[in-house]
Amino acid sequence: MIIAVDGPAASGKGTIARALAHRYRLPHLDTGLLYRAVAATVLQHDLDPAIEADAVASCGFDDMLLGDPELRTDRVGQVASIVSAHPLVRAALLQRQRRFARQPGGAVLDGRDIGTVIAPEAEVKLFVKATPTIRARRRHAELQARGGTQSFDRVLADIRARDQRDAQRTAAPLVQAPDAVLLDTSFLSIDAAVQKAIDLVEAKRRGAA
Secondary structure: OEEEEEOOOOOOHHHHHHHHHHHHOOOEEEOHHHHHHHHHHHHHOOOOOOOHHHHHOOOOOOHHHHHOHHHHOHHHHHHHHHHOOOHHHHHHHHHHHHHHHOOOOOEEEEEOOHHHHHOOOOOEEEEEEOOHHHHHHHHHHHHHHOOOOOOHHHHHHHHHHHHHHHHHOOOOOOOOOOOOEEEEOOOOOHHHHHHHHHHHHHHHHHHHO
16 A cells, blocks of 8 residues: 655644554655755755756765754755755656655655655545644744754745745646645644544545455
């Protein structure tokens, strides 16, 4: 079973995807980490993330980099949003994501184009969203917990800018797949959001039975 979990930044898709992977004993891939790894490589080599050739040259990173906590920083996230808009970067990472999705037994993947591009054949597709203000509150709290000093207004502006880039890019824009089920986590606790996601997966499985 392949479960595709898509949605914008800080919508809760990663938490939900990890919980679903645990529940159904499936391997999980946060595809956003791949783009963050490209971004970190760009920064490490002092390259320009807005130049597609520089970003593509940074796609050959070692898988060990995916475990680096530096990838979770807001700085890397900002650059990841830029490099992920390049069509050739997305093409370079496409097969790596598809191989993960199509391994025996299935997998859970979360990102922004899983149900539309990476695994359009997924048995279950969820599109997780929340309002920009609520997502900014979540991200701001995460950053503060890590010692970050960004203001809430700055975080909100970054969320909105990232949403715009993700929705307007020509390569695999952030859109809800026609057969994806919408899950709005704006006013749900973590536990409630996870339970709702499980209920939606179970409903899909019963429908396919």
